Amino acid sequence: MQVVDLIRTKRDGGRLGDDEIRWFIDSYTHAHIADEQASAMLMAILFRGLDAAELATWTSAMINSGERMDLSSVGRPTVDKHSTGGVGDKASLVLCPLVAACGAAVPQLSGRGLGHTGGTLDKLEAIPGWQALLTPVQMLRQLHDIGVVICAAGPGLAPADRKLYALRDVTGTVESIPLIASSIMSKKIAEGTESLVLDVTFGTGAFMKQLDQARELAETMVRIGTANGVRTTAVLSRMDTPLGRSAGNAIEVTESVETLSGGGPADLIDITLTLAREMLALAHIDMDPAPLLNDGRALSVWDAMIRAQSGDPAALLPVATQREVVRAERTGYITRLDAFGVGVAAWRLGAGRSRKEDPVSPIAGVVCLAKPGARIELGEPILELHVDDPGRLPAALQALQGAISIADEPVEALPLIADILRA
């Protein structure tokens, strides 16, 4: 088989056969196809797409490039959640222990943040001692004993995706729905979960700016999951405003613990309970998760999870000593607080990274003291910027230019959940 013939076939709008796709993925994973040939193929796919049958084969070839975990020893129904990313999106931190407290096992293999969206592992690493790297044996034992693990995916999980993702990042071939869908789903299916709820975000702070793009991605992923025997549901959620009151690492952990303790902001509780109900439905657990946020049961699973990964749930988290306040420039109602602007500001303050090898600051981030719908007086604080290097403030403030709108009259908030797609 000649890779240039396969590239030409896709370039000219043809279909790739199952054997051709399997050969391409296998050969690229083993470096028998050069990066420049793979990137040309990815660009051709970006223009021409992959049909349902091609995408099913492409995804299963990525799964088969590594091992598929066997979670049968866990002894509980397994269900995971994946979000396509947002600003202030700490839902996993609350949701995973909550669903485990209801009796499911949540095997969340997670990633780190890149650009303006945060990563779950980066947030948890703000907890002193907490470890993201577990062996498969440790992961299985923790799932059996506590019902939840949030840890880094090992190199053996869908190695083809690891290589293709790095290549897409530098070749302008990220923005392809079949490539995004197969990347996410290959890792989640290889993880071994029986069922999966996807939080597919759309809006300024999301990767997908428009609902229709997000819907297409969601439908594609639900189809892939179902075809591979994973019960899959997708929630379409709005990401125009940061979720909750904070975007950063330690400050998001604090907000999550507050929510696990019966407090927390309404939007975070809303998305968490929506996702939890879908996860429990897929796991065939007939239980209302809401009370467990108030009665300490979800919190005690959180404590157990943090301790099992060498963290101290009672430890004080690092806090910023340098803070800068952004104040209202007029009196009125906040009508907009742009998630993208806040996300970029938090990133520039040090909460995020530009390249995957960059470190992140645990304390940096943005706290939202007031959110859309709130009545505010001229000069009142809206945002509080946390930073350990004040030299980072100007770039963060620049990212917030035009991110806040205040008007004489409030505008009605759009619902957080736009739709739920069940298989």
Add this chain to the structure above:
Amino acid sequence: MQVVDLIRTKRDGGRLGDDEIRWFIDSYTHAHIADEQASAMLMAILFRGLDAAELATWTSAMINSGERMDLSSVGRPTVDKHSTGGVGDKASLVLCPLVAACGAAVPQLSGRGLGHTGGTLDKLEAIPGWQALLTPVQMLRQLHDIGVVICAAGPGLAPADRKLYALRDVTGTVESIPLIASSIMSKKIAEGTESLVLDVTFGTGAFMKQLDQARELAETMVRIGTANGVRTTAVLSRMDTPLGRSAGNAIEVTESVETLSGGGPADLIDITLTLAREMLALAHIDMDPAPLLNDGRALSVWDAMIRAQSGDPAALLPVATQREVVRAERTGYITRLDAFGVGVAAWRLGAGRSRKEDPVSPIAGVVCLAKPGARIELGEPILELHVDDPGRLPAALQALQGAISIADEPVEALPLIADILRA
């Protein structure tokens, strides 16, 4: 400047700015942009194209990646010819000495064959002693003294094209009109010629299968030449049948010498004189080239050219001892002799190469004993296959399956020259 931003711009249908194009070409030539990023850009260009302004900048950046030769010391009007390739296309071998005999200087920097189309240098190398590699000083002296040189382009000529061409070859990004046009024209413009006639072929044996594609390529190249101060004309010529009676190396030299001596097949004479007249017009030489094929003047320039490059024009050329004849399977008129089939057969017999580092056989090739229009009896020979390794015969015969059509009535031949585009 970030290359991934430029790739995204082109991918999404935007225009690249002049500085961006110059930076891209310069950075890629100096290996500051990775192959996988350049191939993604090339694939995006294949889908999105380059507009006239982008293409002008792209081509001049390729020219400026190396030196542009100065032919002012030659003391004659300079004019070159380039063909987009064909089967049995030995026109340069006759044309270049002929135009030089008329008083112009022809500085033909040429390439080698790849796939089913032959290369002028490969053909000339069938002549014992003949050297394709000349220094710039040797080339200028020969142009001054004899008026014609056919030699290999040095590495200093449009090095960006050299790198991009090799990349396109392995990444399925050859078939893009702006990329083809800029590749050809950057080398021809850097060569320093004042004027240029392009033989843009179309048909089964050509790179462009359809006349409309060939016309678009021709128009694009004429525009680039004119914009860069090179007077440029394009001839659109049909390549459905091999040109002349042979496709190979030594056998094409023999046929060329026959044509320079007042003989030769009508189609080769037709295309040669058409191209010669356009070249002489661009060189402002008011002269009919036809008589010089009969009176020995073109032949004596050929002899001088071969001798100047260490070849012996009187040497006997190598001939094949192994020959296989393909005979008519019925009686009637030959209505079709497919150039692509004959080209692939010659290639598989050893006349062409699959990879640029492969050697070619001087003696291998296909001789056409009868061509379309001829009346033929069952069992009469049509093709003679020349080979030095008989193991190559089966693959060559397979390539000729279906390449010959014979019917009860002759069909009218389509004209060889479809159109001429003058600036």
